[in-house]
Amino acid sequence: MTETLKLPIIDLSSPDRISTANTIRQACIEYGFFYLVNHGVEKELLGRVFDESRKFFSLPLKEKTELARKEHRGYTPLYAENLDPTSNSKGDSKESYYIGPLGDVTNCDLNQWPSKEILPNWQSTMESFYRKVYAAGIQLLPLIALSLDLDEEFFEKVGALVKPATFLRLLHYPGDFGSYDEEIYGASAHSDYGMITLLASDDVRGLQICREKFKQPLLWEDVPHVEGAFIINIGDMMERWTNCLYRSTLHRVMPAGKERYSVAFFFDPDPDCVVECLESCCNESSPPRFSPIRSGDYLKERLRITYAS
Numbered sequence: 041m042t043e044t045l046k047l048p049i050i051d052l053s054s055p056d057r058i059s060t061a062n063t064i065r066q067a068c069i070e071y072g073f074f075y076l077v078n079h080g081v082e083k084e085l086l087g088r089v090f091d092e093s094r095k096f097f098s099l100p101l102k103e104k105t106e107l108a109r110k111e112h113r114g115y116t117p118l119y120a121e122n123l124d125p126t127s128n129s130k131g132d133s134k135e136s137y138y139i140g141p142l143g144d145v146t147n148c149d150l151n152q153w154p155s156k157e158i159l160p161n162w163q164s165t166m167e168s169f170y171r172k173v174y175a176a177g178i179q180l181l182p183l184i185a186l187s188l189d190l191d192e193e194f195f196e197k198v199g200a201l202v203k204p205a206t207f208l209r210l211l212h213y214p215g216d217f218g219s220y221d222e223e224i225y226g227a228s229a230h231s232d233y234g235m236i237t238l239l240a241s242d243d244v245r246g247l248q249i250c251r252e253k254f255k256q257p258l259l260w261e262d263v264p265h266v267e268g269a270f271i272i273n274i275g276d277m278m279e280r281w282t283n284c285l286y287r288s289t290l291h292r293v294m295p296a297g298k299e300r301y302s303v304a305f306f307f308d309p310d311p312d313c314v315v316e317c318l319e320s321c322c323n324e325s326s327p328p329r330f331s332p333i334r335s336g337d338y339l340k341e342r343l344r345i346t347y348a349s
């Protein structure tokens with residue numbers, strides 16, 4: 041059984057930062073998810089990203105496979121990934137394309153790009169989008185810090201933003217899964233690994249969250265598409281920072297019998313940033329539940345498990 045949620049909506053352009061931070065706090069405690077509007081990414085650009093994404097995934101498999109994931113950048117085919125290694129599924133029914141941190145003059149770029157002869161506007165569209173979503177994340181993080189009664193520059197001060205691990209991921213869930221006998225998910229139940237995720241999807245339903253991951257039976261709630269809004273969710277490293285005050289909520293994508301596209305931007309800390317329980321989130325009766333961990337080590341291990349099965 042599923043219920044439909046009405047998640048809080050955060051306006052990134054609101055001048056009332058205290059009230060915005062309070063709503064973020066409520067949302068992160070209750071859901072670990074919220075919508076973000078007025079985020080500065082134009083509708084027109086978002087439309088072009090989805091068009092270009094569609095063009096890429098429509099290419100013959102051979103051409104896509106030439107850009108197979110290396111250094112966590114590039115194409116991952118159907119069933120390459122199993123986000124819930126406890127499930128019996130043969131892997132998630134989705135294909136994807138990862139774009140990692142963009143290079144500048146001082147920094148090399150390990151990305152792979154489809155050839156300009158085949159998709160002339162692809163790279164420039166994705167780079168523009170990447171920069172805009174990155175900028176939205178950079179604006180949102182101080183509000184999250186404020187929501188935790190921290191200095192707005194907290195994430196900068198702990199080194200999370202030196203060279204953040206920011207990955208854009210285009211996702212395509214095919215509509216037809218062939219057979220329904222098996223346990224098939226678009227994306228099986230998981231929580232995101234990092235700091236925050238900014239997600240844009242088309243209007244095909246499928247995304248669901250489970251707020252009580254330890255309570256059986258699991259109750260799944262639909263997250264409806266809100267035109268023009270990003271869906272933001274808290275990742276596991278933010279949960280570790282906050283000693284589980286902010287939830288890294290379990291979520292999944294169910295097959296809707298219809299093709300679905302989405303674009304996720306994983307905004308994760310610099311690999312050298314050490315994530316450890318905030319002082320304000322622990323005390324004698326509620327000690328830290330996780331030991332401090334280097335962000336890069338944590339992410340590497342989570343990705344190893346995801347791609348192992």
Ligand SMILES: O=C(O)CCC(=O)C(=O)O
Pocket residue numbers: 209211227232239241247291292293301302303304
């Ligand atoms: O496609 C979606 O709506 C969600 C994707 C997701 O949860 C993920 O890639 O981590």
Ligand SMILES: [Fe+2]
Pocket residue numbers: 230231232291
């Ligand atoms: Fe996710």
